Amino acid sequence: MPAQHFIFILVVCCGLGSRGSSAGEIQFERDILPILQTHCIRCHGPEVQEANVRLDILSTNLIEDRAVTESWHEVLNVLQAGEMPPKDEPQLSGNELSTVTDWVSNSIKAALAARQKTDGRVVLRRLNRVEYQHTMQDLLGLEMDYARDLPPDAMSADGFRNNGSSLQMSSLQLEYYLATARRAMDRVIVQGEQAPAIDHTFTATSIDNWLGDAERSNLLGRRQEFLVKMVDNYPNDGDFLVRVQLTADLKPATGYPLLEVSVGYQVDTEILMCEFDLVEVTSPESQTFEFRGRLENFPLPVRGQGKFPGLVVRVRNVYDDKSPLPTPQKDAGGKTTYPGEAHLPILMIQSVEFHGNTYVQWPPDSHRRILFDAPGVDREDTAYVAQVLQRFMTRAFRRNVTEAEVARLVAFYQEIRPEFPSFEETIRETLALVLIQPDFLFLLEPAGDEKRSLDEFELASRLSYFFWSTLPDERLIELATAETLRANMAGEVERMLADRRAQRFVQQFTDQWLRLNVVDNVAVNRDRFPGFDDRLKQDMCAETHTVFEELLRENLSATQLLAADFTMLNEPMAKHYGIKGVFGRSFRRVPLSPELHRGGLLSHASILLSNSSGADSHPVRRAVWIRDRLLNDPPAPPPPNVPSLEEANPEFHRLSVREQLEIHRTVESCNQCHRSLDPWGIALENFDAVGKWRTDIPQSAGDGANVQSVNATVVLPDGREVAGADDLREYLAGDRKQQFARSLVSRLLTYALGRSLELTDQSAVDNVLEQFAEDDYRLKGLIHKVVLSEPFQTK
């Protein structure tokens, strides 16, 4: 269940003392406290603190204490919603109620006004792992796993991983920033001559004795592989290229062959590492595919050791239609062979080349980008070093740097130069210093206690980290330098969203907003779902990503996230949903007819699986997800020390989940929350754990032979009856459209700003929401509005 832990009020023990009047004529001690004493203190006082709320000593100093403001705000909420006092307790009179709510809301208004200029500020935040990875890669032009050693980033309470307050800096983190910078610099800044090229061409598989029961062959079906090995003559590092030349035998009414190239071999695990993305081969003609990598990023064998020395390259066709596998046969020589599978596509390998130390020029580009060519200049000359640093720092800090800043780095260079044996090593170390500066690691927007407009460079960074998770590109920097970025905002947003890198926004935002990553932590029950392939989880998430991407690209209504007549599918996902005629790995628009019961996030397998137990649906988890992620109205967390249910009914486990939850709700302490929770999830009971449609549910216990038919008709907390998933989606897209839109605006703004929203952001959200509604909730339009909003434009 997503963590919920910010619902109830804290007991503020500090900041007491100012309990006098702070709002107009109503006086707290005289007018408010007696009402609280009568109606609230018995459960929220010195004796008992239901839900951790204690009102008799809650400070009234809202102006200086933000926590107190939030607490009183919660009081206001529950009073206005009629949630408190509980129904079976004496209620406040109309007069009492308005006295208290007037006092609270006026006090909050006063506190907000006092804070308007200082609150709602973007907090200094460091790059998260994803941003650090992309930033380093784009800055240095070197492919490397930069985030490898960094601790996982903390998630904020509202579910985001780019939240300035949550993203911590620790000595461990900083230590690995330095180590990573040095590791990268050792590769980027080269010394000496280029290592000689190493070239191999293979036309036939060269290993007989190998792990597994695959057949060695040039003709690749499901059970064959093309496997070659370089025993001694291979490089240990540097750029390399694998070139595969092949033809394909395509088959009608089935998918395309999938080319998989793996390099390296890890002794410990005795497996090849698949490091390259799969390639779909869609033409039968002879063609060549190139795979480039950096050997340090691959698992290399220890030279001369182990049972299987040598660097291995493996080529396979991993297309699988999930039909039964052919039975292995032994040929005369005792080798394993498989009968051909005429219905499946085949790859025919003509040759596989391996080229080590493949540099287009020496020193490589990434080196020259930093140590630029300057004919006739002594590289050790301070002026050259200063220029190198000035260029590098400008890009790394994403702004103009001052001469003084450069001079400080030059001074460091000069200080350590005598210690280091070479110019290159000294420069590496100096650049590493740049890469641990706060100006690089944090999105710095220096500002005092008053809000101010962003300068153009800061704006460029906000945009590039919002859409691309990386530093601004040259054009953004050019515009910022000319101070014309703000004037060209709309065009730049369009340009950035059209760029491939905008997929990072789609992926990061949807993953975090919708908590898609959770699929990886749900183990699918193999008894219930034999043959479920874990790789499908990626495709499930890709459906959600690509649907969002499609709505964004076509500027369609975001309400299609709730209900839609199309979705984005590839072959494995279409098969999963029982939709015929979709072949190939790429996702494309697939129209949906009503009998498929699909369309909208609540029918995405990604979301249904991540909110299941892996064996069956999990209605409570699904309900919490809807309330929290879609409607931004998360239920309260389970209270402390929940009594365990003494299930008096011995037949309890024979009941459906729906019936179990009904019994659950007969316990009053459970019912308080679950009555407004369970129906949301029950309505989706037609979807099983992996998101397939079902009309019967196998029993949760017992012999499993009995099934019950699904009853997904529920009455929602607002009294509306909803008949199952289709009805729920229509209801959400209709009656709850506005609430969903507000939720989406809030989440998007939260992600764009890298901070949680506060009271002071209320008007900005209202503002964006209003324009969003006027624009028929178009998604790309929303992005434009968020970028123009006051919180995004100010620090």
Place this chain on the structure above:
Amino acid sequence: MAIKSWHLDRRTFLMGTGVSLGLPWLECMAKADESPVPVDQPARRICGLYFGFGVALPPENHEHALWRWFPQGEGREYQFTETLKPLEAQREKLTILGGLSHPNGRRMGAHDTADTFLTGAFLNNKLLVNTISVDQVAAKALGDQTRFSSLVMSTDGGVGEPTRSSTLSYNDKGRPLPALYQPQQIFDRFFAAGDPDTIAERRRLKSAASMLDRVLDDSHSLRNRLGNQDREKLDEYLAAVRQIEQGVERSQGWLEIPRPELRDEERKALHLDSNDEAPLQFIRTMYDLIYLAFRTDSTRVATYQITNMADCSSKAAKFPQLQGFKDSLHTLAHDWDKPGGSERLGQWDRFMAEQFAYFLNRLESAQEQNGTLLDNSLVLYGSSNSVTHDNNNYPLILAGGSEMGLKHGRYLKFSDQVPMSNLFVTMLNRAGVECPAFADSTGELNELLS
């Protein structure tokens, strides 16, 4: 339901910082500084191990009573149930503790208490400020004598989120310390040979020290240009810089001392490629790493959060399923009182006990000058729920330390008037960290010593 006015803010989360809380540990520090443990004394160690969601506790007359985590009987006269039977061999080297919990934890959310297992702090729902954990009190006092002051590990790594943390350890500011989670990385950090070129290594250390100096110097003018909130963040960064500076100094001191030699069989037994997809091997590898760190005296303080209460945000959520169980960790724990549930969860509890027994056996297998490695280590194993959702009566085992004055072989039951912090005070004092009080402690747990 209509949208409430101000609704937005209901979900906001306070960036509450700067609240200063009482710091009872300061006293511990002072005393420890006055009388540091003499170097020639045997090394004394502290280790904290945690699992989330509690255990199965069917009543003693229940048909599945043999899957009740707590033993039958009391004192020396107790019998393990099926659950803890794997620990039979170490019976005389451990004590089962019943009835203890953190009084603050009892007031917290059902799944919120993993954060405070080793701290005893109160985290309310908005102001999520923790306090120092017992292991870090020990690390402050004992850390100078080893290459690393502590080893902090978890299955998920990092710090997680407040109330769903993925680390057990908190520093003196109450900030979570990121946990390491990749066996290879931990191994490289603690045991890899380092650069054979000590001149180059020294050069890098010296240059790092100079870098950090400059970063600190340059930050003054930056700091002046920042608002209050940003200053707090920058200060966090600067604190990290200062800490690394100390780390660099420390590394310089250790540079000439060769990295510990591991025995061949120790190297061979390690599965550094293991990850959360194979829980048995992964948990054992993490235990192996603590064992090696202690055996080589690379550190004297270690924590490992094996599983936590983050449910599906945690990689450990599916551990039981990967071990052949039908349900996820949370479901197993949640359904313990359903028919057959206590047996199912009990089997998992036993699986965990088997791994713990493996760890104790490893510690027991290494002989030191006086006693075994286990006899010179205090290992606390347990959870902050008894059964899921219940923040009372933590299932706890204290193992080891026979050479540190601990008397074992018993199942001790305590009243809920005894805060668990009393156990920490005793653990610290036994480890050579003189400590009159920790968090909400009211005294010591002298029963452990007699």
